[in-house]
Amino acid sequence: MIDGDSAPTPGKLEQLRAQVSRTYQHWLDRSVIYHTGRWVGFGVLLGVYLLRVYIIQGWFIVTYGLGIFLLNNFIGFLSPQVDPEMDGPGLPTASTDEFRPFTRRLPEFQFWHSSTRDAASTDEFRPFTRRLPEFQFWHSFRPFARRLPEFQFWHSSTRGVLTALVMTHFSLFDVPVFWPILLVYFVVLFFLTMKRQIKHMIKHRYVPWNWGKAKYRGGDGGTPGFDNLAHAPKGTPAKQSLYVYRLHRATGTMTLLTVDNTLENPAFFRYHPTKNVLYACTEDITKDNLVAAFAVSPVSGELTHMVSRSAMGKSTCYLTIDAPADHMLFCNYWDSVIGTMPMKPCGMLEDVSVKLEPPKRVVARGISDHLANRQSEPHAHAIVLDPFFGRVAFVPDLGDDDIKQHLYDEKTGTLTPTCTIPCGPEGVGAHGPRYICFHPTLNTVYVINELSSTVSVFEFNANIAETLEAGSSKSTLRLVQNISTIPSAFPRKLNTCGRICIDPSGRHVLVSNRGHDSIAVFAIHSDTDACGEGGKLSVVSYTHTRGKTPRHFQFDPSGRYLLSANQDTDSITLFNFDPDTGALGFTGDVYDCPSPNFVCIREPHTTGRRQPGLP
Numbered sequence: 001m002i003d004g005d006s007a008p009t010p011g012k013l014e015q016l017r018a019q020v021s022r023t024y025q026h027w028l029d030r031s032v033i034y035h036t037g038r039w040v041g042f043g044v045l046l047g048v049y050l051l052r053v054y055i056i057q058g059w060f061i062v063t064y065g066l067g068i069f070l071l072n073n074f075i076g077f078l079s080p081q082v083d084p085e086m087d088g089p090g091l092p093t094a095s096t097d098e099f100r101p102f103t104r105r106l107p108e109f110q111f112w113h114s115s116t117r118d119a120a121s122t123d124e125f126r127p128f129t130r131r132l133p134e135f136q137f138w139h140s141f142r143p144f145a146r147r148l149p150e151f152q153f154w155h156s157s158t159r160g161v162l163t164a165l166v167m168t169h170f171s172l173f174d175v176p177v178f179w180p181i182l183l184v185y186f187v188v189l190f191f192l193t194m195k196r197q198i199k200h201m202i203k204h205r206y207v208p209w210n211w212g213k214a215k216y217r218g219g220d221g222g223t224p225g226f227d228n229l230a231h232a233p234k235g236t237p238a239k240q241s242l243y244v245y246r247l248h249r250a251t252g253t254m255t256l257l258t259v260d261n262t263l264e265n266p267a268f269f270r271y272h273p274t275k276n277v278l279y280a281c282t283e284d285i286t287k288d289n290l291v292a293a294f295a296v297s298p299v300s301g302e303l304t305h306m307v308s309r310s311a312m313g314k315s316t317c318y319l320t321i322d323a324p325a326d327h328m329l330f331c332n333y334w335d336s337v338i339g340t341m342p343m344k345p346c347g348m349l350e351d352v353s354v355k356l357e358p359p360k361r362v363v364a365r366g367i368s369d370h371l372a373n374r375q376s377e378p379h380a381h382a383i384v385l386d387p388f389f390g391r392v393a394f395v396p397d398l399g400d401d402d403i404k405q406h407l408y409d410e411k412t413g414t415l416t417p418t419c420t421i422p423c424g425p426e427g428v429g430a431h432g433p434r435y436i437c438f439h440p441t442l443n444t445v446y447v448i449n450e451l452s453s454t455v456s457v458f459e460f461n462a463n464i465a466e467t468l469e470a471g472s473s474k475s476t477l478r479l480v481q482n483i484s485t486i487p488s489a490f491p492r493k494l495n496t497c498g499r500i501c502i503d504p505s506g507r508h509v510l511v512s513n514r515g516h517d518s519i520a521v522f523a524i525h526s527d528t529d530a531c532g533e534g535g536k537l538s539v540v541s542y543t544h545t546r547g548k549t550p551r552h553f554q555f556d557p558s559g560r561y562l563l564s565a566n567q568d569t570d571s572i573t574l575f576n577f578d579p580d581t582g583a584l585g586f587t588g589d590v591y592d593c594p595s596p597n598f599v600c601i602r603e604p605h606t607t608g609r610r611q612p613g614l615p
Contacts, residue, residue: 035150042158049165059168060179066164067186071193073157076148078197078208226595228284229265230315230334234549234568235595241266242280243593244301247556247601252574252587257301263292263308269600270319270328276604277347278303281316285334289316291341293349298604309349313337318382323390327353327413329383331395335362336378338395340413354413356406362399374432375399375451381434392465392476396423396433398450403433403477407470419473424449424456424482431456434497440506442526444535445477448485448500448511453492455500455511455522457481457536481536485511485520498551504559505579509537512550512564518542519553519564519575521582540582546590547571554599561587565596572596 053063148156167173201208226233240259247254267283276296282289292308313332320329327340328349339355358378379399385408386392393406393415403423407416423433424447432451438460439446445458458477465476486495495515502509502524509522522537545553547566555562555577562575562584574589 038154038158042154042161045158045161045165049161049168052165052168056168058174060182061175061177062164062167062173064177064182064186066160068189069160070157071186071190073148073153073160075193075197077150077153079148079200080204080208228286230283230285233595233597235570238594242303243596244303245591246301247561249556249558249560252561252576253589254572254574254591256591258303260294260303262294262303262305263290267315267317267597268319269598270321271600271602272347273321273325274605275347277306278600279319279321279328279349281311281319281330283315283317285315287314288312289314289332291316291319291328291330291349293347296604298606306347307349309341309351311337312339312352312355320383320385322385322408322410322413324410326410329385329393329408329413329415331380331383333379333381333398336380336397336399338380338383338415340415342413354415356415356417375401375430380404381450382436384436384438386460386465386476387438387440388460388462389466392468394436394445394477396436396447398432398434401431401433403436403447405475405477407468407472416470418468418470419475421475421477422479423447424452424454424479428452432496435500437500437502439502439524439535442524442535444524446500446502446509446535446537448497450497453485453495453497453513454482455485455509455537457483459535483522483537483539486513486516486518487542490516498549499553501553501555503577503579503582504555504557507579508540508582510553510562512545512553513542514549514551514567516542517548517550517566518544519550519562519584521584523582541584543575543584543586546573546586551597552599554601556601557603563599563601565593565599567595567597570594570596572599 049066050063053059226237240261241263242260244257244259245254246257263280263282265283266280268281270279271277272279276298278294278296279291280294281291289311290308291311293306295304295306296302297304311330311332313335314337315332315334316330317333318331321327321343322329325345325347326343328343329338329340331338336358337355339352341352342350344350358380360378362377362379375398377399378397380395381398382394382396384394386394390410391408393408395404395406397404400420401423403421405418405421407418408414409416424431430451431449431454433456434448434450436445436447438444443460443462445460447456447458449456457480459480461476461478464474468474468476485497486492495513498512498514500509500511507524509524511520511522512518513520520542521540523540525536525538526534545564545566547564547569549566549568550564551567553562553564559579560577562577564573564575566573570592572591572593574587574591576585576587577583578585
C-alpha cells in the first residue's frame with residue numbers, strides 16, 4: 001500500500017496519458033447536446049468503412065463481427081432498463097429442474113425479529129413504501145428508460161466502427177471466407193433477434209420511444225397542454241397538477257401522500273406564515289389567471305380548496321405576503337400587471353383591491369412572438385418587499401431589463417412607483433432580471449439575471465428605505481458586483497437562469513442554470529474590507545442536477561436537503577447540502593413528477609390553540 005502523501009510523482013508518459021484522457025473527455029462532454037451532428041458523423045464514418053471494404057474486397061470477417069456488435073448495441077438501445085423477465089433469479093418450474101432452495105429476501109428470523117420489534121415500537125407509523133407507487137403505476141405516461149442510453153449507444157458504436165476501420169489496415173485480420181454465407185447468417189440472425197425483441201415489447205406492453213407520449217395539448221379528457229404558457233417546456237403535461245410529498249429527514253427520502261387537480265398549470269406557491277394554508281397561482285397567457293388558497297392537513301397532507309380569486313392579469317408568476325399578513329401581492333408576467341388583494345385573518349383571499357398596469361402596453365401575439373421579442377415590452381417577473389420596514393416593493397422586469405421600485409402601504413395595499421434601477425452593468429447586453437432576494441442579516445440584495453446568466457449584488461440603503469416618500473426618485477440599491485453563474489467557457493446562449501436563494505445558514509447563494517443543467521453555489525463574504533460592500537460572492541462549485549432544466553429548487557427548513565425540479569425530464573432529484581463547505585451531494589434519489597416547475601417545502605404549523613387540550 002502506498003500512502004497518499006508519499007506516492008511517487010507520475011512520469012511524463014503517465015502525465016501525457018492523463019492529459020490526453022482529459023482532453024478527450026472534454027470534447028466528448030461537449031458533443032452530448034448535438035444529437036443530429038453526432039449521428040450524421042457516425043453515418044459518414046460507417047459509409048467510409050463500407051466503401052473501403054467494398055473497394056478492397058476483403059476483411060469480410062471483420063465486417064461480420066462489426067455487424068454483430070452494432071446489432072447487440074441496437075438491441076440494448078431498444079431494451080428497457082429493467083427487464084421483467086430478467087429482474088432476479090427464476091424458480092424451478094418442473095420436477096426435472098435442478099434443486100435450488102428458495103432464498104427469501106427477508107429470512108425467517110429477521111421476519112420474526114422485525115415483526116416482534118415493530119409491534120412493540122412506539123415510533124410513528126411508517127406505511128409500506130412501494131418501489132413503484134400505486135399512482136405512478138396507474139399514471140398513463142412513463143418515459144422509456146433504455147438499457148443502453150442514446151449517447152452510450154452512439155459512443156460505443158462509433159468506437160466499434162473506428163476499431164474495425166483500423167483493423168482493415170492489417171492483413172492478419174483478413175481471414176479468407178465466403179462472404180455470401182456471412183451475409184445470410186447475419187440477415188437470419190437480425191430477423192430472429194428482432195422477432196424476439198418485438199415479442200418482448202408485445203408481451204410487456206411497451207414501445208422503445210417517447211414520441212407522442214407527452215404531446216397532450218388538451219382535448220384528451222382534461223389533461224392541460226403547454227400551448228398557453230409563456231415558455232416552452234419539454235416535459236410531460238400532468239393529469240394531476242399538484243403533488244404532495246412527506247420528506248423524511250432521518251432517511252432523506254420522500255413519500256407521495258396525495259395529488260390534486262383543482263388548478264391548471266400552477267406556477268408558484270406561497271405558504272401562510274402562521275396558518276396551514278397554501279396559496280398557488282395559475283399560469284396562462286390567454287386569460288386572466290387565478291390565485292387559489294388551500295387548507296393543508298398537517299397529518300395527511302390533504303389539500304382542501306378554500307377560494308380562488310382573479311389576478312386580473314395573464315400568466316401569474318409570483319406571490320408575496322406582507323408582514324402583517326393583511327395583503328397578498330401578486331405579479332402577472334405576460335401583461336406585467338401587479339397588484340394586491342386583501343387577506344382575512346383566517347387566510348381567505350378577497351378580490352383584488354389594487355391593480356397597477358405598465359405604462360407601455362404588452363402586444364405580444366403568442367409564445368413564438370414573445371420568445372423572439374421579450375425585451376421589446378415589459379414583463380414583470382416577481383414582487384418582493386424589503387424585510388426591514390416592509391414599505392419598499394421591488395419588481396424585477398425581464399422585458400424592460402430593470403428593477404422597478406415602488407412605495408408600499410401596508411394599511412391600504414397601494415403601490416406607488418418611485419424609480420427604476422439598472423439590474424446590472426450597463427452596455428454589456430441584455431440581463432433579464434428574474435428574481436430578487438435579501439440576505440437575512442447583511443444589507444445585501446441578490447438579483448438573478450435570467451438572460452445574461454449572472455448574479456448582481458447590491459447594497460441596500462436602509463436609511464433611504466425608511467424615509468422614502470411618494471414622488472421621490474431615490475434608489476435604495478447600489479450595484480457592487482456582477483458575477484457569472486456558469487463556467488466562463490460555456491456558451492451563454494445555451495443557458496438561462498432559474499431560481500436564486502440563500503441557504504438557511506446565510507453563508508451561500510445558490511442559483512439554478514437551465515441549459516447547463518446545474519446548481520451554482522457561491523460563498524458569501526461578509527468580511528469585505530470595502531465599506532458597504534459586504535456580501536460579495538465567489539464561486540464554490542457547479543453541481544449537475546441529474547435532470548434537464550432545473551426551473552426551481554428548494555431547501556428543507558433544516559438546510560440539510562435540497563430538492564431540484566427538473567422540468568424537461570419529469571423528475572425531482574434530492575441532494576445533501578453541507579453549509580460549512582457549500583458542497584452539494586446527490587443522494588441517488590429521483591422521484592417521478594410530470595414537468596415540475598416549483599417546489600415548496602414547509603413544516604406544518606402546530607400552534608394556534610386558544611387553550612391546551614383537557615386531560
